[in-house]
Amino acid sequence: MSARNFRSRLTSSVAVPAIAFAGLTATPLMAQGINPDEIIVTARRTEERLQDVPISITVFSGDQIQKRNIAVASDLAVFTPSLSVNTRYGPEKSTFSIRGFNQDASTAPTVGVYFADVVGVRAQGGTAGGNTVGAGAFTDLQNVQVLKGPQGTLQGRNTTGGAVLLVPAKPTDLLEASIEGTYGNYDQKRVQAMFNAPLADTFKVRVAIDRNERDGYMKNHSGVGPKDFNDVNYFYGRLSVVADLTPNLENYTIFHYSRSDTNGYASHYEFCDSNPGDPRQINPATISPINPNGSKYSISRYYTSLAACDQIARQTARGDGPLDVDVSDPDPRMFLRTWQAINTTTWQASDTITIKNIVSYGEYREQSQFQLYSDNFTVPDTAITRYYAARRGPQIGQPFDYIQLGTQPGHDAAAESTTTEELQIQGRSADGKFNFVVGGYLEFSRPLGYNQQRTGIYGNCVDPGVLNCSGGLPLSDSAPIPGTIISESRTQLAFDNHGVFAQGTYRFTDQLALTLGGRWTFDKIAGYSESNRRVFASVPSVGYVLSNWVCNDNLNHATVNLIANGGDLTACGTRITVKSNKPTWLIDLDFKPTPDTLIYAKYARGYRQGTVNFTNPGLETALPEKVDAYEVGAKLTFRGALPGYLNVAGFWNDFSNQQVFGALIPKPESGLVGGSAIINAGKSVIRGVEVDAGVTPFQGLRLSAGYAYLDTKLKDLITPTLSADSPFLQIIPRGRIGGPLTYSPKHKLTLSGDYSVPLGDNVGELNFGAVFTYTAKQFVDGNLQIPGYSLLNLNAGITDVGGSGFDVVVFAQNVTNKHYRTTSGGGYDSSGIGDFMYGPPRMYGVRLKYAFGR
Template sequence: MALSASVRARLGVTVSAATLLLASGSAWAQAGGQSSPQGADQATAVDDIIVTAQKREESIQDVPIAVSAFSAENLDALKIEGGSELVRAIPNVTFSKANFSMYNFSIRGIGTKAISASSDPAVAVSFNNSPLIRNRLFEQEYLDVQRVEVLRGPQGTLYGRNATGGVVNMIPRLPDDVFEGVVKGEVGNYNSRRMSAMVNLPITESFGVRLAGSSTKRDGFDYNSFNDTKVNDRDMWSTRFSAAWEPNDRFRTNLIWEHFEEDDQRSRTGKQLCTTDPGPSRVGTVNITSSVIQNRLSQGCLPGSLYSDAAYGVPNGGAFAHVFLASLSFGDNAQGVPVQAVPLGTDPYAGLTQSRNLREIATSYDPVFRVKNDVVQFNMEFDISDQLKLISQTAYSEDNYYSSQDYNRFVSNPIFNSTDGLFDSLRQPIIGPSALPGGYYTDPQLGTSNRMVSVDLSRSDNRQWSQELRLQSDFEGRFNFSIGANYLDFKSQDDYYVFNNLFTFLAEYYYNNAVGLPSNQGRQKLLCTPQATKECVYVDPTSIDKLAGDGHNYFRSKNVIHTRSWAIFGEAYWDISPDMRLTAGLRYTDDRKVSTPYPSQLLLGADRGNPGPSSGGYVSRGYPALPDIDQRWDAVTGRLVLDWKPVTPFTDDTLVYASYARGYKGGGANPPRVDINPQVIQYQPLAETFEPEYVNAFEIGMKNSLYDGKVRLNATAFYYDYTDYQVSQIVDRISLNENFDARSMGLELETVFQPTRNLRIDANLGYLKTRIGDGEGSIDVMNRTQGNADWMVLRPWLQVPSNCVAPTKHVQTILSRPFPDNLKTGALQALCGGSLRTGTFDPNYTSSVPFWRLFGFTYDPLTEAPNGGRGFEADLSGNELPNSPNWTANIGAQYTFFLGDWDLTIRGDYYYQGSSYARVYNTEYDRLRSWDNANLSVTLERSDDGLVFQAYVKNLFDKTPITDAFTNSDDTGLTTNVFTLDPRLVAFSVSKRF
């Protein structure tokens, strides 16, 4: 791929800087390393970092794995205060929040793009070596950390869950035998107030405890112009208690309990963008003059660039099936003329535009964000002998998540007509519960409004228990080993809701109106009970905060998962010679996942065979479960590594290694779709499950220390061969997971240069090339026809969630007939499979409205249309994997002035991420532009007193890049949720260690 001039320039700066580092080191060495008389610029070696990447303590330069590690001091210097900011210091790493309750941390193009509740993370997140399937380590801020390790590449042997992309391991500080404490306070822009504290208490010679806590409060980053409020704020706190006991030299144990809590208006997603689709004005030779017909041929939003002015439009709300159906007549005026609840042809968003500011939204419903997370870990180590150690790790975690926000982040026009002065069919004034005085409608979850209001809710509750046992040797000879076994039990319930007051309105006024009542009772709503005389749709009367969850007046995706996994694993280390080692590891994993499917029930009721509208459902209330989906896989994975420590004339220490690793990640079940009766509404079935993914990973690397330890230079090259990589998209209102074969290759360079005790420079560079395998394909919901003019996109019946394609010639035939719009729209819906109760194009089916006789053709969308009417597959061969920028780079420098008792350090960091794609289709709509980020800090420290003053600026140039994007469902217009960075943050802090 050709690079733009700006990209080449930025990368040139980074590469040139790395070259300059080596050249400077060489010059310094040739000069003999002479220091100034004061010694202020005396050269010092780069601090070594001890890591546990191979479950034993080793220097990071001795580990034959691509691993980046950061001590607490490194994290503070780089102003990395949470997991999401690690991207600024590691090559070929990206991060973005996901649309629901999790995130996508991607390493070398491999991340968690499968968002099903049953999918596993590709990059495992571990707390002190214990894997956590659900966690908040990328939302909470680091607290009293010893170090953070990021292992790149599949880690299938030693770590507690198979991770095809890598591992992020956060290791907290534990009690030691020295009394100490620290208190830190910080203030900044957005009215930021942050506090943290730690105290280490050695109770006896063998027992100690450590307490740490932090709190962050900050005003909102985003502006809600409709409510004139600041949203996307922070109000969160963390605590950690740890205790360590070492009664003798052979036995050690510790207990850690960490609690995190957040209750604020954090936005789960960013702004919602849309290039408005007005619908076609002409089909074949037929001009379309009716807005109703034009809307029914619109998909809501078009696949335009997210960076164009047009992207700040709104969806064609007239295309929504719930808006179209709400045009029912619900009363007559004094002249006996019917009045519609919502005027036919209404577009709730007509004439609206959005601010071009990604940090400005317009919503009547401010976000709500609540999280509670607890992790408890109990560790024991017993030295069986001087050469053998037995290690036990037991961990338990709970995570409760609740996030609600406006579904669209823009406000509709008023749409409801008023019942004031209207009469029902019995000529009685419309009063009481049926009335909409002033055109205002009251929804039990969303309150009273004359506009269309839509809110979503993502909620999850889960718990996890894991146990690991390991036996490690430390023989003096040429052979050592590590063997172990672990077990994990994970239970989760994830709910996703979409509330819309038109959904409730349709339930109450369309399905739940009684018929045949005595004239003295007027127009009444039908109570939705098992004894109801006709089909009804139950309306949940509870509020969002206390939701019963059994209503059919909202969309609910309920996902219940139980995962049980056990594994046995081991690694053997054989020193072939004093400078060469062979590492061989194997792992056998047995995974079992039980998914309990609960189909969605939006606007579905029990059909009792009575006159009136038929929704196609089986039940009126509640969410009956389908039979469990019980899946089981087993896999043998492992790695083989040969590393060599040659003696060279130009380095102090060198490690060269080559490795092969086999990685595996379990499959899962796709969420169930609508619980629809195929005798009423037909649509194409989708895959019930998705496959596990596997990777064969090849890597070569070199780690070097040069110039008496003043330069550290590491380089890595890798090649991945992926089978069945898991990627999701929204289809039929569910997260449909698909599998694609892919290839990935790249290069990574990491260097640290510290020529004097004053100056330190860090830099890294990553190059990544990914390619989806030949012959892979998928249906792009934004472009179902793939440019084929013989087919068109149509809007379906209300209960059918997704758009369809139909022959253009049939659409033209329907539109050319001199029939009313409602008959034409019914025919167009039938082209999508439609409702057999309202007609079919099957000539052998006799219905109340036989469309085939009216329009003169026969058509079966399930057999005659591509993929059952879903559309044409896009050819993905050779496309890049999502969130896989070709280039990432970072360079940072710090200089310390030694001023007597005080040290003054000035540091700057610059990060660059190249362009990438948000989806596998690699269209202009999917493109994510390159972006960069700069940070500055100034630190004044007096070590003798443990006193530190610091001022910093993060996101110096206040950039607002789009870091990722998510395409919403067809029936809400294919809008796009985008994600971005925090704005510029300026703060000043004081800390005191004692």
């Protein structure tokens, strides 16, 4: 086999044919009028026709991704039924949910995100981050495949929800280049460029870059810090090299880098606890079977609840809308850097055996400083606050922060490296009836120093990272003097995820096939923590002084005094190791009564590893969870006068030992401000239907629809019993028995269409596109529900204007300027704050692209 033929075999089979205006709608590829026979996916680690794969998949072309301005992972969820996203800490740090399987806090992903067959670089800092691709990674892609349901048999990590596969455009034999510029409202400026060159018959390179800036749409009215939040500011670059070492041996190397530096997110306040009760008395709201005698709400919750009410009153007096915020952080920043090198060697050992080795190394680093609850608080004026003020407590109107995260000089909030090695043997029998994939997988994630961040709590901090704070709230009922807690998160986490796998398909006839797959995964998390906290107090006649310095883990290190031992943090040292190993499997039966009809039924076992989180003494670990997934589906292709397709899948999942988020209410004397434990408290049933359909009524018009119905129900919710010496008073798990899971809208719909009109030779082609999406109401914090919303996106353009090589497109997203909530801060139980994050308002602009050599 010649090198050129080998390259053609590897690349042309996955190429999507270029058509006019492809990608101006973010619908499945077939809706663009593309022949379904030519849509190739790699969902089962080999190249197959989309319509032959017994998996519910949504596929997007690279043009579709580009023209929909999808730049970070969260953007993808807008257009994909069954895919939801949690943007609690901003879009760059979002986590995916498919079919109701959510990732909370520091847990492992339920949805794996893969770039060039390699999982995203792992990270586990104080807030969600890592485990995905960096901003801009969606530029110059061949396609994106969203796989629904457990994919743990063949994918690198075990996941319960599914996988998102990003397939980058591969270097080709063509000398080509393009440059594209976008200008839009909110002063958006984006430049993308691509250059591809065959430097020799056996050596090709491809370079892609993406630079994107946009002002934030959440406007800050505090007069302190930046004027806006939820801005965009990233650079992304990629270098790809293909070298044909021999006619049957190909080496493919990718290096990509992402750098995002923004003001971060901000939330809008919408309700508060206006009657938090006297912190000196028992509050009836705290009486429960776990706590039958009730308790006092902490004095800090009293202050934060009423300060939140004051902030809402200021918003109302100004006439603020949902996109107006009031944040007093003087210098917020979300600075994320990700890079990854991937090398894939493919050896065509024979006509029936292919050996592939994939090795990668990547790093994720994060420096972040922001207010967790977007506050601008001052001490409220009530009889109780005046009582404390008269006893040298904080004075009425004095500013204070609730929880302000700061970057400690010389350290990262999260810093982790990930190395992966995967060996695959792909083969088929001589008669073509049996094909298989077997292999092994190694993944090592190691800390790059400590995940270290200082958080100012209840104080008035310029920068808690350098301990620059003053003032604060009463430290306790008995000590009403103002004080600030500086909590220092100082952890290291190492992850090992290894596995061996095999999957094969045997075709009894041309119509009937059976697929069996299995994987045994071995997981380990080894964590070490030296987390601690300082308490600064405004002591009369002395000033603002360090009054206490202890370990955060006051359950296991209650007697440690770090002031007395000179700040020796090893005295707070805690090591925790969690191991698990589990099998997962797949049984699938396919029936093809005609070449254009696939009917399948399958059963799969999915599993997600446990977790370690040092911030919750006594509740640091959670065990793995598992799911038994059942699915039946049909894929139909129509030809002739009305070509199109219809794909339908119905699924039922039994979900057990579920990892559930639980809000922690601390004891008033603990010195803690709360927490977010992961507990194995749940058992759920998840069922639903997914439909993808497309049709080309006549030349130039393409219509498609995608719909997902999702019915989730939490069957059991068993809260762990707290020990008598626990620093926490109560666990409030997210959710309620009989209620739905979070980020699980019952209905999600996408309708799209585009129309192309040739304008004549050397004139160009006129194109129109529209996408309508609807997302039903959903719970985002167990007890908080956000309303449903619909979005309309429009675009129009001319390709190859006058034969010049220029394309021009005008676009508008969220045309009707809907103000829609996306998630909640989730702090009502511990702080009395009800705040929400909002999606982007109307965004519009113009895009100009020039393709060299067209």
